[in-house]
Amino acid sequence: MQHLEAIEKHGHRVLNTAQLAESFGTDAKIINRNFQRNAERYVHGKHYFALTGEELKQFKGSRQFDDSLKFTSVLYLWTEKGAWLHAKSLNTDLAWDAYERLVDEYYHVKDNVIPLSKDQALVTVLRTTADLVEGHDSLVKEQQKLKKLITDVHHKVEEQITLDHGEQRRVQKGVAVRVYEFTSDGKEAxxxxxxxxxxxxxxFGVASYKDVKRKELQTALRYIESWIPRKVS
Incomplete structure (x- = not known):
């Protein structure tokens, strides 16, 4: 994938229309046409940001744009979810492959940021919670509150845990078994x-099968077992 100049809006990485079109191997006019035809599906602030007026002027002034964007009156910046809708509209292997690379190599990459592990995140939340209750008059009552908060946080963390390596392998094996039930031809497979x-x-509304929640593993495996392709050559 070509090097993309990082653009951030409200703490999230975004791409302008020209960057998105180049990544998907298409033309900016196609991206704009997809948006116009399916405008009701796109939500401002979720799928895109539209910069105009003073906000656009300030944004342009913060970086060096190419000449094609110099005189634009509206600048669209596409979020990861917006890129997903465009990939779905284009529905080509090139677009889907490019979307996966964008997720892995652009949208989820943060410079100079070391993400916390799940255990570290849990410890951080618990320490913050403990600090909040420190100093209260009734130690017994606050300990009870803290215990409940710990339980709630633990449940919330468990809800967000994605598949580990072994569980990802189960999905991969299930997919392979199902595919080869329909064909042994390498190209078709x-x-x-x-x-x-x-x-x-x-x-499952994820960017990669690896992001499926652990609690949904059995559902995913059953889905794979019952899956039927649109067309078998």
């Missing part, structure tokens, strides 16, 4: 692999 992984992401 490759197409079915792409189709099934794409539908898993669509079904």
């Amino acid at each position: 490759a197409r079915l692999f792409r189709e099934l992984y794409r539908e898993i992401k669509d079904r």
Whole structure:
């Protein structure tokens, strides 16, 4: 993937229309046409940001744009979810492959940031909670509150845990078994692999099958077992 100049809006990485079109191997006019035809699906602040007026002027002044953007009166910046809608509209292997690379190599990359592990995040939350209750008059009551908060935080963390390596392998094995039930041809199998992984992401609303929640593993495996391709050559 070509090097992309990082653009951030409200703490999230975004891409302008020209960058998105180049990444997807298409033209900016196609991206704009997709947006116009499906405008009701796109939500401002969720799928895109539209900069105009003084906000656009300040944003332009903060970086060096190419000449094609110099005189634009409205600048669209696309979030990860907005890029997903465009990939869905284009629905080409090139667009889907580019979208996956954007998620892995652009949208989720943060410079000079070391993410906390799940255990570190839990410890941080618990320490913050303990600091908040420190100093209260009734130690017994606050200990009870803290215990409940710890339980609640633990449940919330568990709800967000994604598949570990072994669970990802179970999904991969399930996909392979299902695909080869339909074909033994290598080229056709490759197409079915792409189709099934794409539908898993669509079904569970994730950028990669690896992001499926652990609590949904059994549901995902059953979905794979019952999956039928759109067309078998």
